[in-house]
Amino acid sequence: MSGMDTITPLAPGTSTRSPPPRVRRISGLSDRAVVWLFIAPTMFLLLAINIFPLIWAIRLSFTGFMANLPRPLGFIGIDNYVDILTDEDIWTNFQVTAHFVFWTIVLQVLIGLALALLINQKFRGHSFWTTVILLPMMLSPAVVGNFWTLLLQPQIGPFNYFIGFFTGAAPSSFTMIGSVSLAPWTIVMVNTWMWTPYVMLICLAGLRSIPEYIYEAAEVDRASSLRQFWSITLPMVTPFLMLAVLFQAIQSFEMFDLVNLLTSGGPGSTTELVSITLKRAAFEKWQTGYASALAVILFVTVFGAANIYVKLLNKVKQQ
């Protein structure tokens, strides 16, 4: 590691105004040793438990290996990729996932931003109610998925009664989980319920970052409140909103736990997200090679999309 030679103690940073004094130490480890000692364990752990498996998965994706059979790897080239990309069912799963991600994001952004704007009116007790609203996102998604199955039971669950009370529909006349047309919306609804607070919290930070004098200047110019919203609030909040969307899009795209317990992909495959397909291929059908190829596709998609998005985000920030 010849690059290590460039390590100097304390380059002037944001908090130092004058260059740091050169310090001679009589005993103790050199700074170079300290930095190595401090960073290496983390790097080693990440390489062993994240990168090594990833590389292995890439290797496996070119084989017909099945983890439950004691067989050699058996390289089959890009067959797995060809199989996946020409499989109608997989495309259906990607469509289901896209529907889920898209509507989750739309609803989260609309409701989250609206809530943030309302909370920013600083009514009495707003900080207490903000904390109450945050609760769902702190819970375990798996446990949330599980307990919503009780709430959504058409007969014994309270949800259908709640809806019936407001719409007049008979509570047992519809089933949120068992119906082909409703189930894709059910997973959107529960995920939105859980993660809207996330978007709200980030939007709230965005709103609070807007300096007051901008609004004061706008008042002096007699700009209407609507005008102020469109030309001050919204543009200033957009970078924050985009960050929230990035995190939520990645998370929804990789969604497994909540939906696995809520609908386990059913009825039929109407809520079968890609990660549920992946789990089934890997741990139920034991098509390890095939599942690895799907995993690589999933990872490349997330990583590629995230990279493009971050570039976009940086452009917006600069404006």
Place this chain on the structure above:
Amino acid sequence: MSDAPSHRPFSEPAPILRWLAGVIVVTYALVSVLPIAWIGMTAFKSQSDAIAYPPKVFFTPTLEGFVDLFTVQTHQPHDFIVKLPPPTSWYEKLARDHDKVIAGPSRVIERFVNSIIIGFGSTLLATFLGTLAAYGFSRFKVPLADDLMFFILSTRMMPPIAVAVPIYMMYRYLNLYDTRIGMILLYTAVNVSLAVWLLKGFIDEIPREYEEAALIDGYTRLQAFRKVVLPQAVTGIAATAIFCLIFSWNEYAFNLLLTNSEAQTMPPFIPFIIGEGGQNWPAVAAGTTLFLAPIFVFTIALRKHLLRGITFGAVRK
């Protein structure tokens, strides 16, 4: 909960608007905690109340759900129950009221213990490693620092299911499958990325002058780190630790795929709390309530740092 002093003399909302905003937000808050409250209520229902049609809002509370959660019971004929010596505890009496006899403790306690050991173990390790690495990145010129930091972040972007297959094979090979130590290492690896990012932010905010003064006074770098930086980073370290703990506590996918009994934690276990003829909802709800309770405490404790934690330190208030 007093009102913050008004900062915007010009754009101060009209009282009626402020009141309306309050009403809408409070309504949303109440509706959104309703599902959680319902589960909390179900934990104290009897089995027949829990599956009543229509759903019951008012009911006589009972601890049946909790007794069912923590014990294994067997059904016995009523004649047999009557002949038994009188029950020695309240929970035994509760079981006998339903013609059941307690055969022993259930496995839920082991799962809770696993959740606690794996949660705290991985939190300690991730926070420890994260603090060291964050200090390294914050105070020294590390070659390719930006790339390394991005690499650390990107490990978190991997879908758990995508890496689960090779990790499963690796763990089988290393005999780490279904072991607590295996789960601790895995959760540490997932958490350390968050820990490094958050803690780097916190340590960046500590002025370097303190350490420099200590170094001039003859402290070694390690001493300065231990006696000057650590005490000042305590709040940040605590907040980071709670975030790691919440992740490990809530995690489901890895635990589902990499354990089957010995190292299973609560999230994959809760859906399998089954009674006779389907799910025993009061027992499931009791387990869920006990499992979620610590999270409420953490959320309140973390209020000030929540934003940082959920955005990897990208947004700071």
